[in-house]
Amino acid sequence: MEAEAPHLLEKREKKERRQGLPELKNAVKGKVVLRFAPNPNGPLSFGHARGIVINGYYAKEWDGELILRFDDTDTVVKPPLPEAYNQIPEEAEWLLGFKPHRIVIASEQMPHYYEHAVSMLERGFGYVCQCSGESFKEYRVSKSECPCRVNDIELNLELWTKMTNGTFVPGDAVVRVKTAMDLKNPALRDWPALRIQNTEEHPHPRKSIGSKYRVWPLLDFQSAVEDYIQGVTHIIRGKDLMDSTRKQTLLYQHFGWDYPETLYWGRVKVHEWGGFSTSQMRRDIEDGLFTGWDDPRLPTLTALRNRGITAKALRDFWVELGVTQKDISVPLSTLYSHNTKCIDDDAPRLSFIRHPEKLHLKGEHPASVSVEVHPNHPSRGMRTFDVTSKDIWVEHEDSVKTEVRLKGFTNIENVGGSAKIGSIERNDRRPIIHWLPDTSVIPATLIVAEDGEVRRLEGLIESHTYPAGTMVQLERIGYARIIDNSTLIFTHS
């Protein structure tokens, strides 16, 4: 047997678990081009992070390029927010750890879209349709062709001119891609490629664009043409855009182009957040329901960052979820767990006393007490407290316990605000509490965003010299980020 079928004797190695994301199909090192294309109608949110992280991961893995593209072709329903054009690239860079290789703004590419629209009309696979949305819907449902479908090229070009020169107003006409009205999938039947927007009343917020164009491409057309122009090789996006892929593939066939490899992910809901849309957040902020895009209750990148969620935690989180097409619902604890791994080793320990109660010490004790800055890193030094005043602060909740141990200091017996010093050595299993001497405290506020509310916990923070932005661990409470001398924001426990 050994001679005849040696492979049967070979011990097959246990398959190794795949690390990170699955391999990209048809990818060539150095030639991969990916893109992430948000609508700049607000800053990036948690969900956008998936697009950036996943596309960025592959761009890096394949020595390719990541394009950040602003799909800002709607000035009426989802008008762009001017600040977003600066904020989004900055947020993307923070999240990725590198700058996107190219930035493309769709509203600056309008000449290309017009050129392709005209080409489509000239080559006969597009037509100007003057049917109303309602009546076209009937044609689509009944698989019948609308009267405009038979327009000859000259007529289509004439109508196109009427679209662009202002003869037609919104609703009068759209440009459609000629597919087939008997396609199985109704979504694909002669889909609309460009429409007219009233840019006098709704000018594009970018000054250089403003009311310059009346005819604007719709997503499926704009995105398809732009992907071709930019040489995108792989598209990874939500599965809600599956029919978009099919529509665009039909357009690519008309033009004689090859459609990129496409991958999809499903819907993600965060249990604690429910549904937030950028448009809704924008309205709520304008209505004063939130203080701004960085309101800690909001799932925006800027809010998460401000709260102390690290870019790496977000990256690890999204890579762990992968690119499955399943619709999933994840608890925030998963993200927090990644974040803890990212920050704990660096976070200096500090005490914060919520609802402080003063205790007066009675008895003999050392004049000063030292505790570690970080218990796993003695080399980072000690925090030393002067306790000669004998007045200390503990949390209200701890002040009602009689037998406790002040961390790093002494056992006490606490009765009615007066704490009798017990053993300096730890000699029993009594609970250990955190405390601060009144000589080294600063009144401070801990901002806690939980369950859709923001609570401001007044208390005392241990005096320190850490700069704003430092991630610290508040002993027995959790991680927090320093905002300023007297303000911290709670990250998670």
Place this chain on the structure above:
RNA sequence: GCUCGUAUAGUGUAGUGGCCCAUCAUGAAGGACUCUCAUUCCUUCGACCCGGAUUCAAAUUCCGGUACGAGCACCA
């Protein structure tokens, strides 16, 4: 209604016919360490939607259900 898609432990995820009485993470429970309810470490718990078919062999293929989601916008 038409079309498309997905279904593995509580939550995510690996797995493309035999390495799988199913991986890893998270979670929960217990324990070790620790002068934090932190970190780290150890142990335990727990899953292939249902029904058929193909096959010597199916989480993996096929058919039929069921459930959930998405598209059918002159939004992205």
